[in-house]
Amino acid sequence: MSRFRSLVCRYLFPRSLRARVAFLVLGAVLFSHTVTMIMIDRYQERYVDPVKYDLIITALHTLQAAVTHIPPDERADFVHRASHGQWYLWNRQLPADVQLHPQAGMPGTLSRTVNASPQLEAFVERVNASLGDGTLVAASQGQAARLYISLSQVPSQSGTNTDWLVVPLDRLDPPLAAHIIVIWLLSLSGVLMLAGWFSWHISRPMTRLAEAADQLAAGKPSRVEPSGPDETRLLGERFNAMLDALAESDAVRRTLLAGLPHDLKGPLSRMWLRIEMSSDTTFCEGMRKDLHDMQHMVGQFLDFVRGSDPTAYRPMSLDIRNWLQEYTQHWQNSGLDITLHDPLNAPVRLRLDDSALRRLLDNLVSNAMHHGKPPIRITLQADARHAYIILDDHGPGIPMERRQEALRPFLRLDDARTRTGNVGLGLALADTIARAHHGRLKLDDAPSGGLRVRVSIPRSLSDEQTDSDSSSD
Known part of the structure; x- marks a missing residue:
């Protein structure tokens, strides 16, 4: 299990800091969007939809009662004006795509299979239950869903010779418009770009610091410009302070190494002079060997000082x-x-x-x-x-x-x-x-x-x- 987890983290999870920050921001935005959409859907289902359906049912009751007191030749105009042109009357036989919904106690001949969306089916059933006085309720299928309500009580079961109040249902549950999807994708792309810029802004100082560390390891130290958040800015300042300390230490070392051979040249020269003036052959041979070794050491010091200074x-x-x-x-x-x-x-x-x-x-x-x-x-x-x-x-x-x-x-x-x-x-x-x-x-x-x-x-x-x-x- 641990091996599988390590493989998943290695190949699926982003490895760079920049990619991880962008992944974290994008994941947080998607998660918040998902939770928000779920909460809105639950709120609409529990609170908004019941109020909406109750208002429509109340309007249907009122309009149905008012139409019965209006002459038949004026009903269509009355319904049109009362609903601001949204509802209308249908006094012909129901279209083929319209299905009747049975009520409790009605004959089974009206029971037909309804193939509608769950929201439309729930609304039709709610209307059908509220109009329990023998009123027929029918619904059409397809994209332009419509609700048919009979105006006369206890009409014929076939739905003929009956005036129907037609209520379009497209505004109750409107389809997801294409421009909404485009706006959502554009906003998501903007969030992704913002996440990329944010992660670059955070990781760029770290990248510069890594490059400066590589140059320091190669013997070419270079300072970094402290930037980014407070933590990376402080890290850059500490790195520059470390470079200054190393440069000062290196300067002291060079000064010591360069000064020591020059300080030894005078005593060595005097020792060579005394050896040449001495008459003790055995003593002179030993001193000559020692002086050769000392001069070799001095030469090594000088070579090291010259070789360790790339500017020269x-x-x-x-x-x-x-x-x-x-x-x-x-x-x-x-x-x-x-x-x-x-x-x-x-x-x-x-x-x-x-x-x-x-x-x-x-x-x-x-x-x-x-x-x-x-x-x-x-x-x-x-x-x-x-x-x-x-x-x-x-x-x-x-x-x-x-x-x-x-x-x-x-x-x-x-x-x-x-x-x-x-x-x-x-x-x-x-x-x-x-x-x-x-x-x-x-x-x-x-x-x-x-x-x-x-x-x-x-x-x-x-x-x-x-x-x-x-x-x-």
Whole structure:
């Protein structure tokens, strides 16, 4: 039962807030209309119809009594004037569609089947019961229903040679006019449009906030304009306050990270000078190694500060195939066992910051050199939407449960990183640079058993657009 209920809620009930609000408003309007119509129908059946029928019966009694005192040749004109042209006399044989209604005590020859609406049947029976003095009552069928009442008491049972008072019944229960249906449909459409606007007015601030949250997750925070009801307006204000707090915290972090390396440059330079002036060879070799590690840490801090500031990027059009060939050749010339696998036959142009891309790959190659094992293999792949730079090493890799942890800044997975002068910023900086270019960095297992780092960068510009941009520059 619970599974069936969950399936019904999932596929039949609206899932978005906008659709649910519109559905709620429309459902409430339809429910109120239905209840109102039922109440009006019950009120008319219990209070309005009895009064209406009693007034008609009283008028029939009065007119029937008055007609008996008027000469026969003046009766038709009298009935016409007394009823304002609505009623008239019939002094011929009843039409074929007219059916007589029997009264209690009358012979059964007048009992015929009546095929009329329930309201008409009830009214005819009410009139027939009230005129219990031998007066015949007949009713016609069809759209133009009419009531026939004999003016003479105890007329012939066949209804011939009798004057009949004809009362049209179309005004007693008028049909539902087409324009009423059109007005009802138009009003319902207006309510539906109002419900749509109302739900859009409520959900639009939430949609903007969700878009702003996505941009914040992508590393491009943007403020939202508080709007809508008080609750969504307050939520937008709180979101902007959170952005301000994050921006202030990030500014403080950048200031600390940028100031610390510059403050350390002076003492490091003085230490290098004292080492050169010292005559203790063993002491100097140890100090040189320590100073190299410290300078490497300072360089990591500076690279992280530069890479985490997207406003400092200067994107340009790059043919990533030629760029990777030159980059790999540079490392090969330095003696590193690194190869480039490029199965593509066409240029792959991207808009990237050259220095940021170089800093990203330097960190990945450095991470593979210190924590993995050569050879290092770089592979370039591309599809219609993204370009992929894949780097594989032959080291021990990173366990799957710790890969997300490895992308956090200042987090070292083992003690070896401390001994090599690393502060846990290599992969974090590479991930930050990839996100700044609307890309993504993912850690996986390499076929060789080591670590695979997959960097995906969207191809935001087509080749023709990029070529035109470069030519215009």
